[in-house]
Amino acid sequence: MKKQTAMALAAVFAMSVAGTALAAPANPFVDVPAKHWAYDSVNKLAKSGVISGYGDGTFKGDKTLTRYEIAVIVGKAMANSDKMDAETKKALEALKAEFGTELNNLGVRVDNLEKNASKIKFTGQVRERYEWTEDGGNENLLRLRLMMTAPVADGVTFKGRLATESAWGTGGTVALDQAYLTGKVAGVNYNFGRQPIYLGKGLLADTTSNNDGLVVTAGKDVKVTAGAFKKAVANYTIGNISADVAKNLNVTASYIEDKDATALYETTAAGISYNGFGKFAISGEFAKNDVNDIDAKATMAKVKYGVAKANEVNSFGAWVGYRQAEAGFDIKGLTTYDFTAAAGKASNDVKGYEYGIEYTVFKNGVLTLQYNDMKNYDETASKENLLAYLVYTF
Structure with missing residues (x-):
């Protein structure tokens, strides 16, 4: 040479x-x-x-x-x-x-x-899950999610997700449940496309798949969010305010409405969270759905200690929570809270306590056990169920 x-x-x-x-x-x-x-x-x-x-x-x-x-x-x-x-x-x-x-x-x-070279970054997540309900609706499920991130232009990033879930021993269909652009224009952050939607503390909306629309957010200590999206056949408009009013103290105000002829949501919520007690964190939220004179209310509260960090073996978290929601509060199931299908929607016609623990059994592998001591809102039928799942990422 x-x-x-x-x-x-x-x-x-x-x-x-x-x-x-x-x-x-x-x-x-x-x-x-x-x-x-x-x-x-x-x-x-x-x-x-x-x-x-x-x-x-x-x-x-x-x-x-x-x-x-x-x-x-x-x-x-x-x-x-x-x-x-x-x-x-x-x-x-x-x-x-x-x-x-x-x-x-x-x-x-x-x-x-x-x-x-290296424009697209891939990460993955697998979940092995067992569900038990008192009425015998037991099920074993495998879920795979493949996440994609890629730069599109200066300040513009593409994010996508391929996902499939099926019962053990059966095949599943792969779906593109996220595909959106994220960026910032004139100090305003935006997400455009098929994206996750999260409002307040999660009681109103916590849905990660198949939400197509535009959501914009502005502000720092007080963040104001507005947007519109389509999910299935329904069209929604949303608003959210999240304010850090003091150290470790956050409050939220949220709104969601659907504009269809058979409207099911015109819901507002107020939430609060505080994490200034060492490893303890507390949160709570109250919401009300006023559409078509339904007047359905919902409340949730949770106390959590610690967290299972995927990169820290033997780290763990534990929590106890309470949730109640009248019939008609969340008819479409916009809250993808961990609840078995057999036990019904997590924020609709339900009342009771939840208990959970999470533990990092190996690097990037977290085991979670959650018991939901639930009934329907009138306490005439059981919605008791147990979840056990291992999530590992790569």
Whole structure:
């Protein structure tokens, strides 16, 4: 390899990471001691993903690299080219020309790599769930969600979700239940497309799938939200105010209405939450649906201790809550609160207590047990049910 090419390679290494403040890991390679003159540079290169060493955990700095090994390093540097200045990019172009054959043989398309590298980020979530109800409506369910995030333009991001759920031993249909753009214009945040809808403390609306519309939000300590969306055959308008009135204290006021001839919602709610008691958090909300003289009311309150963090094994949370909702409050089921299908909608014709515990059994794996000691609002029929589910992410 030409001397100037080797110097350019060194420049790419140094300059592609020099402007990035990265916390270097401790001894990523066993043969690079902390006192070695190249320790900091090697650590930064490893942290940025430009080099990965050998399978036995060594760096082998005295080993002569093959052209293919150098091409791999150049390819990784190309993927980080957005962090480089003009001079470094010029050096990288020389390396691309020198190792073009090897890069192509490795499956790297030199001309289009910068354009196409790592635009879409995928994450996934699987839930294995068991449901029991007193009337025998037991069920085992598997749910898979695949989330997508991708930049579209400066300040504009696409978010999407593919989801499927089915009983154990059966197949399921995959659906695109989220697909929307999110961004900011003139200080106003917006979501446009198929998006999650959450109002207040969740009693009014907490629905994550198949809501197509436009929602805008402005403000910092006092956030004002307005929007309209379509779900199934119904068209809804919404409004929400969320205000941090003191340290750890938040209050909300929410509204939802559907504009169809068979209108089922003209609902308002007021909520409050406080998390200033150490690991304890409390929340509550009251709401009323006035459409067509239904005059159906609902109330919820919850006290929770701790939280099961997916990245922290043995972390846990526990809670107790109370919920009551008259018949006609949430007919369509806009609250996707964890309730079994056999037990009915979570915020419609229901009354009783819930008890739950969540525990991180392995990294990115959280086990939840929830018992709902519920009846219908008039206390003439049982809605008692138990949920047990493991959620793991990747």
